[in-house]
Amino acid sequence: MKRRSSEVEAALARIDSESLRRERRTIEAFVEPDSRVTVRANGRQLLDFSSNDYLGLARHPDVVAAMSDCAARCGAGSGASHLVTGHGAEHARLEEELANFTGRERALLFSTGYMANLAVISTLAGRGEWVLLDRLSHASLIDAGLLSGARFRRYAHADAAAAESALAGLSRGAAVVATDGVFSMDGDIAPLDALARSSRAHNAWLVVDDAHGLGVLGASGRGSIEHFGLDPDRVPVLVGTLGKALGSFGAFVAGSNDLIELLMQKARSYIYTTALPQPVAAATRQALRIAQREGWRREKVLALTARFRSAAARSGVELLPGAEPLTPIQPVVLGGSKAALAAQQELLDMGFCVVAIRPPTVPRGSARLRVTFSAAHSEAQVDALAEALGVICDRHGRKVG
Numbered sequence: 001m002k003r004r005s006s007e008v009e010a011a012l013a014r015i016d017s018e019s020l021r022r023e024r025r026t027i028e029a030f031v032e033p034d035s036r037v038t039v040r041a042n043g044r045q046l047l048d049f050s051s052n053d054y055l056g057l058a059r060h061p062d063v064v065a066a067m068s069d070c071a072a073r074c075g076a077g078s079g080a081s082h083l084v085t086g087h088g089a090e091h092a093r094l095e096e097e098l099a100n101f102t103g104r105e106r107a108l109l110f111s112t113g114y115m116a117n118l119a120v121i122s123t124l125a126g127r128g129e130w131v132l133l134d135r136l137s138h139a140s141l142i143d144a145g146l147l148s149g150a151r152f153r154r155y156a157h158a159d160a161a162a163a164e165s166a167l168a169g170l171s172r173g174a175a176v177v178a179t180d181g182v183f184s185m186d187g188d189i190a191p192l193d194a195l196a197r198s199s200r201a202h203n204a205w206l207v208v209d210d211a212h213g214l215g216v217l218g219a220s221g222r223g224s225i226e227h228f229g230l231d232p233d234r235v236p237v238l239v240g241t242l243g244k245a246l247g248s249f250g251a252f253v254a255g256s257n258d259l260i261e262l263l264m265q266k267a268r269s270y271i272y273t274t275a276l277p278q279p280v281a282a283a284t285r286q287a288l289r290i291a292q293r294e295g296w297r298r299e300k301v302l303a304l305t306a307r308f309r310s311a312a313a314r315s316g317v318e319l320l321p322g323a324e325p326l327t328p329i330q331p332v333v334l335g336g337s338k339a340a341l342a343a344q345q346e347l348l349d350m351g352f353c354v355v356a357i358r359p360p361t362v363p364r365g366s367a368r369l370r371v372t373f374s375a376a377h378s379e380a381q382v383d384a385l386a387e388a389l390g391v392i393c394d395r396h397g398r399k400v401g
């Protein structure tokens with residue numbers, strides 16, 4: 001407990017001494033009409049390569065219109081939790097559409113992915129039971145494990161054999177195996193087919209948080225599970241977020257009728273919080289329609305990613321191995337936090353906003369520039385970034401060839 005102000009000061013000084021101070025930059029305006037790629041911050045124009053707006057839908061005029069039309073009809077806020085009087089027609093329709101989209105019996109909306117993960121893990125794993133997590137799982141899955149009071153073990157990153165041997169080694173078995181579909185800071189994909197086999201064999205729930213796969217991967221954008229061609233029943237619990245490829249805000253859990261009913265009855269992060277505003281649900285419904293209708297968005301963001309990888313290789317920039325499938329998350333690992341901060345600043349000076357990600361978000365010694373792409377970027381913008389990174393990686397000693 002840091003009660004005294006001197007202790008608070010000392011804690012902040014420690015953060016600074018490790019180059020771990022986090023800072024916000026205020027985006028003052030968006031420069032182009034329908035995209036959030038070109039932004040103004042600190043009076044400067046920057047190209048944003050750090051958002052999760054993979055399909056370029058956050059400022060799509062139809063999505064924005066759906067939100068404002070709904071706000072005119074329903075108001076800005078929901079006024080109550082879902083189980084009181086906050087649940088509206090837009091929520092109900094969106095839940096049905098998300099259930100259809102993901103091929104599951106039912107879906108349940110949450111205000112954030114963080115809260116959806118808290119709900120799932122604490123409902124499915126009781127005190128003293130085991131939860132198995134990938135070592136690089138998102139912080140919300142880790143916090144969910146802590147909150148649930150379950151015991152948890154982390155297996156080597158994306159290593160299905162390690163997960164299987166951890167499952168086999170637990171005398172009482174595990175209640176839950178949970179993983180990101182696409183890992184948020186590395187951009188690689190979990191071995192879902194093998195994890196589905198092991199989880200079923202050991203009678204554990206498999207929870208996949210597909211925050212970064214949904215809308216982007218799979219032949220029709222249904223995410224990592226579609227990429228592996230897995231039937232929905234092989235992954236009984238799917239968590240999706242709405243603030244990334246779908247460009248709005250919020251999250252959902254999709255699964256069987258009974259699972260969703262139990263979450264509704266038990267999950268404290270569902271019950272004790274105000275419902276997502278209906279205009280957000282209306283915007284999401286529109287975004288989901290566009291994402292399904294306009295497959296070119298998915299193709300474009302993946303083509304831009306492939307283009308970036310080739311251009312970066314030509315500039316000598318070291319990327320993580322290009323595992324299949326490609327995803328729009330392409331980190332440049334620099335190592336130390338100080339180097340990552342310096343590289344971030346140099347890129348800002350060149351007109352690019354690429355945020356440095358440091359511990360504890362990523363393991364110590366693997367601070368990085370997390371580069372992400374959007375269907376709203378152009379080829380010329382991607383080429384310019386690859387060139388700028390070539391100059392910067394040269395200076396920070398991470399240039400190959």
Ligand code: PMP
Pocket residue numbers: 111112113114115138140180184209211212241242243250251
């Ligand atoms: N899961 C993953 C894998 C994420 O990357 C994030 C967001 N960064 C979340 C969950 C949390 O989602 P939200 O932002 O909706 O809370």
